[in-house]
Amino acid sequence: MMTSQGAERGVAAGDLDAREIGGGDRISAAVLRDFLLTCFRHDALHDAVIERIDEQATEGDLDISRVAALLPRLHGEL
Numbered sequence: 001m002m003t004s005q006g007a008e009r010g011v012a013a014g015d016l017d018a019r020e021i022g023g024g025d026r027i028s029a030a031v032l033r034d035f036l037l038t039c040f041r042h043d044a045l046h047d048a049v050i051e052r053i054d055e056q057a058t059e060g061d062l063d064i065s066r067v068a069a070l071l072p073r074l075h076g077e078l
Helices: 004-009 029-041 043-058 064-077
Strands: 018-022 025-028
Touching (some): 043 064
Antiparallel strands (some): 018 025
């Protein structure tokens, strides 16, 4: 059974909490959330993100989407 929202996306109702991660592979939203929280608990990533937020706020140009766009590179550097 698909919900109307799921039908639009081609996702079964039981899989609505899954996210596509590339190549057609999917991962549970809960697992993804735990991974991201673990990453943010790492001091180096946490400090880098806070620094970027502080820089943008000081410049009066805080845009969290710009900070989010940095996450893959910051994670890769760690």
